[in-house]
Amino acid sequence: MTTDSSTNKRKLVRLLCNASFGDSVLTCSEQSFVAKSINYNHQGICVFTFQRIPEVDTLEIGFSYQQGNEEVVVDKIPCQVVYALFTETGDQFGLRFLWDDIDPAVQERLRRIEALLEKNSDDQDRYGLNHQ
């Protein structure tokens, strides 16, 4: 796996995956692993998993976003692992979607999820604590 050398180049806001954002399913080496979806934009996603996944540079990911009657589902999106942090409580992975290898219709779905997430987020109260 490679480490991230572009942490500071990312200009896109990483939106916190809210309750409407389902867990992610990672597929690599013909195995599937469930991971918590942490934060997201249409270019990539951060996930956290307690399962030990094989050491790979690329993998596929699927997840869904459901809001009211609208459900946006994406599956088998090719990703590059841009950073990996292994801790005793779980492993964190930063994944960049391999945009050029993604079907335009699926690209549109990725943008739609970002738009829905952005609409429901509050950058002054990321965790909704001001309303408690």
Add this chain to the structure above:
Amino acid sequence: MSKTVKELEVTVDQLELGMRVVRLDRPWIETDFLMQGFIIQDQSDIDALVRQCDSVYIEAIYETVAKPERREAPKGLFARRRSVPPPVKVAVQPAGSLKKARVARPAAGEKVTYINKINTERELPAARNAYSSAKTVVKNIMEGIRIGRMLDMNQARETVDHIVDSILRSKDALAWLTKIKDKDEYTAEHSLNVCILSATFARHLGHDEKEIREIALCGLLHDVGKSKIPDEILNKEGRFTDEEFDLMRQHTTFGRNLLMSLPNADRIAIDVAHSHHERLDGNGYPRGLQAHQIPYNAKVIALTDSYDAITSSRCYDRARASMEALDIIYKCKGTQFDDELALEFIKCIGIYPPGSVVEFTNGEVGIIVSTDEKNKLRPRVIIVLDADKNPGRERIVDLNKGAVDDNQQQYIIAREIPNGQFGVDIRDYLKKGLVIQGQSKPLG
């Protein structure tokens, strides 16, 4: 004062974790217990005793005060016979159950409210000294255990006292120091950082001073079992193999055994060393405890431990920003972390904790000096670089007071950047004691 160990009969509703059961109110053979005598390790042991007995006999320590030895009374004409009174019984307590551990955070009515007695800048020199000597103590503890020396609990408690004293004076000064990471000293720094973060969190939760010291001690010693892991695994560059991973996970049991072998270790510190990797959903280790079986202090340390692990630069990884660690804690509340404690921890730390290097939307770069309890997104910041990332006029701005830049635009933080980026290293500012250019005294 001398101690004698005797049996004490207690009803099953009085049982607590850590008590040593030596006899039952019925023959062992009539029960499911395989061992005739054991230490209560978890709630399931208590449940089994409640199911099968009405009362049990536990090991109790009787402390007695002996009268001072007297000279033999003079014999002869002036001799007077005196009777020596029996020893005075001063205390009876079950072995290993010195005090009831707290099971939940303080309720609204019992919260202690703290105010900073001095500001961050003035506390920083004392905090720096406390941090430096504490780090030496932690390293000595870990190295001492490796060569077979016994852990000195009094030294550990003294170290914790210095740390907690600083946090009670000012909550942000030691927090600055936790942001400086030395990859070669990860294990010692991590133990110390968890101690500092736990004390800061306990203060935020409104615990009394005694409880803050207890939680901080648990933080300091939570990973003491890692001293039993070989250095080549502990400091390995790269991912652990499955075998190494399994060995690493045993540090919780090593820690429990190590602390239990000491004559004066706090019972709750033993519990935390053993249970800080347990999860609310029962998928933790080493015992897979259920939520109600996990000690409260272990739930607190699980949060501070994970936060520091994610934001620290281990020898084989790159540290992540505070916000990412908080995102993970937020998303794992209810499964890994206690729901309420997780939200309180996020409130306590804030997205931009003291010592964080941040970039503003106008391109300028600054370091967070201190945060406002009520508005963590609007801290006090030292501006250290201008919009072109050149060293400019250093000044403090208070975002909570609507500070504006030279173009009369309000300062808004865009993101946290890693320490060292653009040549900004918080060590430089710590060395000079937060004295900014053009001033000879610390800010205040």
